[in-house]
Amino acid sequence: MSRKLDEIDATLLRMLSSNGRQTVRALAQEVSLSEPSVRDRLLRLEREGVITGYHATIDPSAVGGGTAAFVALRFQPSEISKKTMNEALLAEPCVLEAHEVAGEDCYLLKLRVESTQALADALDRLRKMPTVDTRTTIVLRTIFERSLDPAPDA
Template sequence: MTRQLDDVDRTILRAMTADGRQTVRALARAVGLSEPSVRERLQRLERDGVITGYHAALDPASVDAATAAFVALRFEPGEAAKAVVNERLARETCVLEVYEVAGEDCYWLKVRASGTDALADTLDRIRAIPPVRGTSTTIVLRTVFERPLGPDTGPA
């Protein structure tokens, strides 16, 4: 559901994106509303699908996932092929994100692994998915920055 965010919603989301562990009391102080009002807004933002979850941001090297790569994936056209690929990719814990794209490739994947050997094993399993016709992999040398999605993401 798409809903219009007002300034108070954006302020709450900005504060939550900066520190997701803030208490409702701290959020209420930040936006100048009562705690019940802020709690109600948070529940509405969750119910409307604006807030989709709460997560800890982890250091990839600390959780044995220091090697990042982007994989362009091509496979046979059709909904049946897509369903097979989706189901198999969902099983691969190294695959963090899957984007359906326009152009020569069908999907772009963001993958994290402990090293190049683990990445190679993951790529072997992906290439073995029946409708897959090919992959192209780019290994990330260094992450310059990653920006979390926030209420102000997008053009200024």
């Protein structure tokens, strides 16, 4: 990001995080700026990569993703490259997040599937790659999920 967020940018981001379908007019009224000024700010935030997209929030259980799991994944980079692993993970639609982590594990994944059987099938596909080891934690109940609350830079 080439410039710091000010209070107006943070307010716009908070508003869009809670409702990405708000009109520029509504945003402009909330921050007491003209519509063209708000539109310019939004375009700048998009251009700088602060806003990376606009998305609908979907109930996972309504679309076959009622079972969530976190998977710690280990592999030997000498046996399988990160590039190959990343491509394999991207090809799995049930893998919603993949994070390279420090510590004993290589990656931490978040998966959403229809059932524990579908989770077992996904894990079987991941374990087919050479030297892959997994440790899985199934989510019993999600207490909350939220986006990062943007705050202005000090």
